[in-house]
Amino acid sequence: MDIKVNFSGRALKYTEAEIAVVVDAMRNGETLTQGRHLQDFQKKFAAYQGLPEGCCFAVMNGVSALELSAQLCMFKPGDEVIVPSHTFTASAYPYAKKGAKLAWADIDLATRVVTADTIRAVLTPKTRAVVVVHLYGYVADMPAIMELARSRGILVIEDAAQSIGADVGGVRSGSFGDMAIFSFHSHKNLTTLGEGGMLVVRDEKLAKLVPMLRHNGHCAYPGERPDYWIPAMGNVDMPMLDGQMVWPNNYCIGEIECALGVVMLDRTDRINAEKRVQALRFIDALAGYPELEFHRVDTTRHNYHLLAARMTSGGRDAFIRAMYAKHGVKCVVQYMPLNRYDLYVKLGLGQAHCANADAFYDNMVSFPFQHWLTEEEFDHMLAATKAVLDELRQG
Numbered sequence: 549m550d551i552k553v554n555f556s557g558r559a560l561k562y563t564e565a566e567i568a569v570v571v572d573a574m575r576n577g578e579t580l581t582q583g584r585h586l587q588d589f590q591k592k593f594a595a596y597q598g599l600p601e602g603c604c605f606a607v608m609n610g611v612s613a614l615e616l617s618a619q620l621c622m623f624k625p626g627d628e629v630i631v632p633s634h635t636f637t638a639s640a641y642p643y644a645k646k647g648a649k650l651a652w653a654d655i656d657l658a659t660r661v662v663t664a665d666t667i668r669a670v671l672t673p674k675t676r677a678v679v680v681v682h683l684y685g686y687v688a689d690m691p692a693i694m695e696l697a698r699s700r701g702i703l704v705i706e707d708a709a710q711s712i713g714a715d716v717g718g719v720r721s722g723s724f725g726d727m728a729i730f731s732f733h734s735h736k737n738l739t740t741l742g743e744g745g746m747l748v749v750r751d752e753k754l755a756k757l758v759p760m761l762r763h764n765g766h767c768a769y770p771g772e773r774p775d776y777w778i779p780a781m782g783n784v785d786m787p788m789l790d791g792q793m794v795w796p797n798n799y800c801i802g803e804i805e806c807a808l809g810v811v812m813l814d815r816t817d818r819i820n821a822e823k824r825v826q827a828l829r830f831i832d833a834l835a836g837y838p839e840l841e842f843h844r845v846d847t848t849r850h851n852y853h854l855l856a857a858r859m860t861s862g863g864r865d866a867f868i869r870a871m872y873a874k875h876g877v878k879c880v881v882q883y884m885p886l887n888r889y890d891l892y893v894k895l896g897l898g899q900a901h902c903a904n905a906d907a908f909y910d911n912m913v914s915f916p917f918q919h920w921l922t923e924e925e926f927d928h929m930l931a932a933t934k935a936v937l938d939e940l941r942q943g
């Protein structure tokens with residue numbers, strides 16, 4: 549089949565001005581890593597988030613931000629971390645890797661994200677943290693979740709990999725929790741050449757440690773050195789937190805990605821708004837087909853990173869097959885509940901009481917929804933969707 553609308557791995561096309569920024573950083577950058585573009589990106593990101601300077605740290609991808617957040621939790625034996633079962637694997641495994649026991653929270657069927665109630669259902673005295681994932685670009689009910697977390701003394705880490713720019717009551721996702729992570733992967737509404745990430749750390753004591761953990765344990769020498777080259781170019785010390793050592797990593801991101809991130813931030817709100825308009829056009833045009841249930845949000849609480857629907861009358865696989873085989877539109881299925889993956893089954897985490905996550909995943913369709921879809925592609929996808937649903941109605 550000739551593919552007419554592909555589920556592309558690329559969400560955005562860069563403007564000439566953005567390309568010029570990249571070329572300039574390539575040509576004139578005084579260094580290609582750890583330079584002024586990194587500082588500028590972090591500062592501008594904090595301002596975009598409405599956060600104070602000094603709490604945002606650019607890293608090489610979302611997973612390295614998650615790994616750092618897991619390290620900063622300083623888990624003790626028996627500590628548990630609550631994670632939605634319906635998410636990307638990277639929301640979960642960094643915490644298991646650092647020694648926490650994972651507990652799966654269910655999603656709300658209509659919004660596809662966790663709620664204070666679904667988190668409360670799996671809280672135990674051992675719960676140390678909860679990872680709230682704003683999946684598909686929709687921000688979970690953070691005020692209610694923060695209230696619950698504060699009353700129980702647990703840390704909140706927002707996985708805002710998909711929700712840049714989306715907000716609740718004017719507070720952007722990633723600005724509620726104790727920590728937050730963002731991804732600038734190729735598929736996201738802001739991408740820094742395919743890979744990139746940001747870690748937000750609100751506690752000043754933890755934030756101070758991040759540059760060292762991000763860059764091999766490098767730090768300043770104590771005191772002035774009479775000869776700048778003695779004893780060596782840079783110091784290396786042992787990162788310590790509450791009397792315990794934390795191993796360093798190298799999770800640095802390059803200057804060119806950061807230079808691009810700085811200018812991409814100027815376009816993020818517009819990209820989000822354009823995607824939301826497109827999503828609403830698609831959803832509203834299918835209002836006569838209740839067998840395809842979308843999550844319709846006409847505010848900035850959703851950035852429509854992805855456009856996902858649930859088939860309420862079964863027939864999901866027949867739908868995707870016909871969309872592909874007859875119309876060349878490549879829909880996909882995303883986010884198998886993590887407890888159903890081999891990795892987590894083998895880790896003994898195969899059990900979950902997440903009926904909504906299972907019901908959603910077993911009937912979900914994710915449409916190809918890159919920002920650069922042409923009018924022609926959009927119209928073709930819409931006509932194909934109606935045609936296939938009409939056929940399915942006839943049985």
Ligand SMILES: Cc1ncc(COP(=O)(O)O)c(C=O)c1O
Nearest residue numbers: 609610611636638639709731733
């Ligand atoms: C929900 C979620 N969490 C984490 C990640 C990991 O981000 P990255 O691919 O930048 O490492 C992604 C994206 O890929 C994601 O969608």
